[in-house]
Amino acid sequence: MGYNPEKPMEGRISDIGPRYYEEFHPPIIKANKGKWLWHEIPQPGVLMHKSETGDEVYTVRVGCARLVSIEYLREVCDIADKHCDGYLRFTTRNNIEFMVDSKEKVQPLLDTLASYGNNYPVGGTGAGVTNIVHTQGWVHCHTPATDASGVVKAVMDELFEYFTTMSLPAQVRIALACCLNMCGAVHASDIAILGIHRKPPMIDHSRITGVCEIPLAIAACPTGAIKPAKTEVDGKEIKTVKVNDSRCMFCGNCYTMCPAMPLADPEGDGIAILVGGKVSNSRTMPKFSKLVIPWLPNTPPRWPEVVSAVKKIVETYAADAKKYERVGEWAERIGWEKFFEKCEIPFTDKSIDDYRLAYDTWRTSTQFKYTNAIK
Amino acid sequence: MGYNPEKPMEGRISDIGPRYYEEFHPPIIKANKGKWLWHEIPQPGVLMHKSETGDEVYTVRVGCARLVSIEYLREVCDIADKHCDGYLRFTTRNNIEFMVDSKEKVQPLLDTLASYGNNYPVGGTGAGVTNIVHTQGWVHCHTPATDASGVVKAVMDELFEYFTTMSLPAQVRIALACCLNMCGAVHASDIAILGIHRKPPMIDHSRITGVCEIPLAIAACPTGAIKPAKTEVDGKEIKTVKVNDSRCMFCGNCYTMCPAMPLADPEGDGIAILVGGKVSNSRTMPKFSKLVIPWLPNTPPRWPEVVSAVKKIVETYAADAKKYERVGEWAERIGWEKFFEKCEIPFTDKSIDDYRLAYDTWRTSTQFKYTNAIK
Amino acid sequence: MAKHETPLLDELESGPWPSFVSDIKRQAESKPECWDILGVLELSYEDRITHWKHGGIVGVFGYGGGVVGRYVDLPKRFPGVEHFHTMRVNQPSSKYYTTKFLRQLCDLWEKHGSGMTNMHGSTGDIILLGCRTEELEPMFWDLTHELNQDLGGSGSNLRTPANCLGQSRCEWACYDTEEACYHLTMQYQDELHRPAFPYKFKFKFSGCPNDCVAAIARSDVAVIGTWRDDIQIDQAAVKEYIAGNYPGNGGAHSGRDWGKFDIQKEVIDLCPTECMWMEDGELKIDNSECTRCMHCINVMPRALRPGKDKGATICVGAKAPILDGAQFATMIVPFMKVDKANDFEELIDFIEKIWDWWMVEGKNRERCGETMQRFGLPEFLRIMGLEPLPQHIKEPRSNPYVFWKEEEVPGGWERDVVEFRKKHAA
Amino acid sequence: MAKHETPLLDELESGPWPSFVSDIKRQAESKPECWDILGVLELSYEDRITHWKHGGIVGVFGYGGGVVGRYVDLPKRFPGVEHFHTMRVNQPSSKYYTTKFLRQLCDLWEKHGSGMTNMHGSTGDIILLGCRTEELEPMFWDLTHELNQDLGGSGSNLRTPANCLGQSRCEWACYDTEEACYHLTMQYQDELHRPAFPYKFKFKFSGCPNDCVAAIARSDVAVIGTWRDDIQIDQAAVKEYIAGNYPGNGGAHSGRDWGKFDIQKEVIDLCPTECMWMEDGELKIDNSECTRCMHCINVMPRALRPGKDKGATICVGAKAPILDGAQFATMIVPFMKVDKANDFEELIDFIEKIWDWWMVEGKNRERCGETMQRFGLPEFLRIMGLEPLPQHIKEPRSNPYVFWKEEEVPGGWERDVVEFRKKHAA
């Protein structure tokens, strides 16, 4: 007997939280938790962790589209049942990890995975490109300036060799967010793919009453571009808003608050590329991603401009950076002016901050390198 | 025949600018301008510049109080006449430079200088402390929070050995400004001594009318603490201002605009110490001075608290920094938390920025050193 | 067979990376509504614009979060996704699963939903993508009754906490991230399900400063493992690395020939604080200078380990750019014991102190980090009853604009201008 | 004998540094009004507060600057300093003097003023400290007629330009700072003497990036020498340094034993761009990586010299903290020829372009650097007709908030919501 609409509260269960994680620990994990001594990455996508008990756990990391069906998940379960006593996990970057408790069990597992064609690419470890943290895009969200899953697929197809090898100077963490809300760590990624709008919101006067709390919409605008206004809708005056377009920087926060202020547009929307962010405290403190390409068009289904821009940056970095140097550490060492030259990215004033805290980014020194930007 | 008040415009000369510098060049300078090859500092306070013509100019640098009388200047002229064919110059830090065109002439010059007792200390070159760039203070200005010449005298007496030797890791440039207007490069000095107010302006309602353009006074306040107000002055209502004390950060800009808003106060005023600024582009980009001691009392005539605070910083730096490292470069290398510990300066929340651009100074990382500040 | 032509999407079926398009097509065979997912998406690929509308308020009884409403703007054309709400299912710590659980979840989602998911959402939840309004309650009922599993957060709630896998499979974890994440999630079920905050609030738990759950970039309270004693050194292992018998960085760079491991170049020279050196064959560390950046440990996992006196550094106030630009979390508590033993008491007190203040002072849709900015760090520390430390900042302020308080100034601020004028004629 | 007791000031007569107190006392013998300077100052030392009042408008006919008015607040008690105005006398480039000139100046100041001076003011002027209102015109007359010497700037004028001594006695000067300073001072006599600006405006000229006149910290337009070709290397001299035959840094560190000169540690390792190395006994520089920081040249003046293709980098907008915090000047023109040959034409055009804009757009008491901040750097560059360069910034923006212009967006901004709704039902 399931849910009974007649008596919704009867027998209702709530506030029970998630399942207790220990129920889901593979035996080898439960036995060695807190006892791990060191790890090694014997081959791309395979981790070995050594415990003080002498135990070893071998983890095989598999790339995952993240947007997956229950069919797919059942297939994953089949694999885990066959090789991992029915356990698996997902990583913080949406890869799947199959764990086995001895070296012998690794190859059979790899063979099974291989037998599914492209479905279970092994990799994403060490100094390479791992899965792209991304968001909803046109598959589910109402505020995107681009798609998520499609762009990710196109980029990962192109960078695939970096997923399955560990040949980069350090890990390159790529993230995609389909709008400025930046669901994910786009603001702190080696390479960030960001959907942006470029047209101010339209105002749907005929809809605004009812669907929109006007004061909240006005308060939502960081630049104060939205002001209260009045207009006529079928004969009678209604309260609405007007937008000072020249003060709009297209953050979309108004639309989040007010469905009558849509700003998405096929021509206006597109993708900005930011680089040089990092999260870890390793060596240098965490860094924000920096905007280096202000806009690329939305060109479904494979976004060639975005794909080649990202690839160019990865390859330039791969060729030029020192071992252990993250993209941002590299750019800071060579200087951002050299970054633009080496990556052959034309510099535009869009990369010059003119928002808050902007002055901190101006170059208040005679120290600079000559690059092809100086004619 | 001089100025004739009857006919002020008759024969009037204006807009003639300064004298042409070449008239004042010593022959050795005129002859070798643009031909200098290299320099050396054979002894503290003595520079030798070598020209491609083979010529050498020896410069003897002498500390100067800057606040000097014509009697003193005539004495200086006597020395220059005796040794330097009647030429001399002043440096950008208010030292005097006597130049001679051969090595032989150096010692006699030094002897003469020595014969005047303490009046002409030789030094201020190389990796030492040179003259303190300073301002007017109680000798002439209407907005100071401390004196200038007296504090400088007290500090230089204490640091004198660093003026006459070159034993520091790098040059230590000290500046003093008697109020936040910071006449000088206090905002970019290795060590800055800054007069600060700590009481909001009084409002002299009986004076404000006439002496003060109220809208300008209101506009002058960076924090918007000043608002228009009305009050009674001997029976009749007048326009005046009121100050929201809690929003005042004591910049004194209102008093600059309005004589009826004095804020100087014996208890409130005092001295803040800032460190780590630099101007040169050598190695690192120019740096702003950072506030490390928010307030020390005004204790004329010798400001012992200020003197010992400055000395402590100089000596800690001298003992700990690497060769060529400026104070700010040193503090950044060891970390500011270590700077406070090594200099035994108690950290206060006054050193935490809460003005504009403040967030940029917050530590957004797990990277820090344990010091005695953490209990 | 296909209900819609999808020529554009079909181009995403080739290439080495797993194709979500092929996956959805396969799923569509048993769940035809999935054709409409592809149909809308294909249309968006043609139009280069989304076809989803604002969600409005949908959810399950008694909860203010856990469901994100969503409707398509062409319901006639795509009835299968007319309603397409998201259910956020609270993932277990570290995202380990039994296939039993996953299969059960799939069965429920087959019954009540579209059959499509995200494994996982950026915050950490299991995202069940596409549910009709009338199926929300039945799905929730089955989840709770059959799977003993609750929803996660959305709206102005505590959001679903997440952690790096920590001690479960990592040698560097300085506290039990899994237990901390679970304990605090259970502790705050009410805050997680019922919006009582000015805006969303997030916890994340990383076991060490490598921060594998990106806590410092994405959480209002980031709990990041650390230690306060000395890095543990196994000098024998150091020698093995120098000899080249152990792979540097655990072999993370084995895809390219970077030459023989060079401890000077790869470790000592890259130490940001220059606090390491070799002394007659031994690696020395001046731990008082170390900032625990992890680099040396990362590079020599078999020789170096975090210290023994472990805990966490607590950073506060991270967020995405809206409104004034992104913020990383700011270091607020240098070291805190994070321990099941005392039920994470210290951490809980800390969090509740923040909430007590933020729930009163925070404006609508103002993240805690933004409220901190508005109040200023000194004031925030005062409110939290914490002593200001140089460790709280990267560098001292460079402007002289100190807001002194009246009680700090001898004689206070009350002055008599008439008295003043007696000594200072106007 | 002393007119006032000065027990506090007397304590400033001891100690090794020259005492301004002893100096003023000596001067007071021939100019008794100097006793009142000491008297007021002694009183300030007792009261710990200034006794000077706002100046009000005093000056010389036809000039809006050059004099700073000053009155004591106790005129009865200190009649000698009742009026105590400052005259700012425009110093010559580099502040070289003949004793003849200085003696003449002293004579005039003895006749018309207090006899006290500042050599020099922070901006660069000769400061004549303490003049009665009625003596301003006579002093100005004698200055111009007898000394052929003009006043400097104050108020919302161009302020007296200043320079480092440059080529006159420095091997590193990349252009003639003295001539540039003189030429521009003469070029802008009107701007210097008659307030026409929103606020003060300052030029400073340094011959190289060492910036010995602190231009980048203190001037609205900082002209700082630089080069764009390769650093000149004398390999023979390099060897001498390595051999220890030449003192490192010109002997600037000779006061302490820092050990033998070590080119690796002292030069190569301290190069901020890591663009130097030794190659079979020779010092190599990858000049394309060099940022011309001067360090290596400073340390080995006999071996290294700036390149041959010399000019200046122009930085704009430095100022003290009032109102929003101090600003350094921002690099605007990477390289400009600064040359007497063409009468500094390029520099003059540049400056006047700034003025044309700032005089229209600048608010009252808004420094040029503040107006730049208000407009934003991209807009400022557009106004100046300069191409945006990565060299203009330290790093690209980290927020995504780009103010796109309508003409940059295909289709513009005009859209018809009704049309939109046809494809996107509300």
Ligand code: SRM
């Ligand atoms: C599995 C996972 C944690 C989890 O709970 O799921 C994980 C696991 C490990 N991380 Fe991580 N990290 C994981 C996400 C992260 C993240 C978060 C992110 O990327 O969103 C970060 C921060 C990224 C950043 O800085 O921008 C992260 C920064 C690191 C670092 C620091 C790298 C650096 O030098 O900056 C290390 C140290 C290292 O790799 O040497 C590290 C090291 C490790 C080690 C070696 C820890 C250990 O001893 O087991 C693990 C294997 C690394 C590998 O795969 O090469 N992990 N690691 C995550 C795998 C994501 C994936 O599927 O690819």
Ligand code: SRM
């Ligand atoms: C005479 C003077 C220029 C003038 O027109 O008056 C001058 C003259 C020289 N400076 Fe300077 N500097 C002079 C003020 C400055 C200033 C401005 C200031 O301090 O207000 C600076 C910027 C200070 C700062 O960075 O905060 C300055 C930063 C330098 C530097 C860079 C030092 C560094 O590493 O940061 C050098 C290079 C060096 O010393 O190795 C330098 C080098 C020199 C040389 C060696 C240049 C040369 O080859 O002749 C001169 C002798 C240096 C010495 O005395 O040790 N000069 N020098 C100024 C003397 C002031 C004084 O009386 O002490």
Ligand code: SRM
């Ligand atoms: C589903 C998810 C993206 C994904 O595909 O994974 C998501 C989806 C949405 N986010 Fe998010 N956010 C998601 C993780 C994040 C994260 C990352 C994180 O939590 O670690 C961030 C950045 C970190 C942060 O909180 O700052 C994030 C920052 C935002 C923001 C900006 C918040 C801010 O303070 O700047 C908004 C705007 C808002 O709240 O109105 C937002 C709003 C939204 C909304 C609800 C759209 C809206 O404006 O109402 C999206 C619903 C999409 C949909 O139709 O399903 N989302 N959002 C993630 C939640 C899944 C989960 O529960 O696991």
Ligand code: SRM
């Ligand atoms: C005399 C001098 C200090 C000294 O003892 O050397 C001086 C003295 C005054 N300055 Fe200054 N400034 C002097 C150089 C500077 C400098 C340094 C420089 O020019 O290189 C600065 C910092 C650089 C800059 O311009 O930003 C400077 C920044 C200020 C400010 C703040 C300006 C700003 O934009 O933040 C003020 C406030 C104002 O203008 O009202 C100011 C105002 C004043 C006033 C006029 C007081 C006032 O509020 O009206 C002072 C008159 C004092 C007196 O009674 O004589 N003074 N002032 C310097 C001029 C001498 C000369 O001409 O050579």
Ligand code: SF4
């Ligand atoms: S990034 Fe923007 S568009 Fe994408 S899921 Fe988040 S809120 Fe929606």
Ligand code: SF4
């Ligand atoms: S998009 Fe952002 S900036 Fe533009 S009007 Fe809306 S809220 Fe304001």
Ligand code: SF4
């Ligand atoms: S710093 Fe302030 S008090 Fe001192 S001279 Fe300048 S304006 Fe006057």
Ligand code: SF4
């Ligand atoms: S001192 Fe500064 S902050 Fe205070 S009222 Fe005056 S102008 Fe405003």
Ligand code: SF4
């Ligand atoms: S954050 Fe630290 S403890 Fe957690 S998984 Fe990453 S490396 Fe291990």
Ligand code: SF4
């Ligand atoms: S953890 Fe980082 S700072 Fe500490 S010793 Fe290792 S490399 Fe140096």
Ligand code: SF4
């Ligand atoms: S700035 Fe350069 S050129 Fe001018 S004096 Fe200083 S070192 Fe010489």
Ligand code: SF4
């Ligand atoms: S000038 Fe500076 S950057 Fe250039 S080579 Fe010399 S030290 Fe390096």
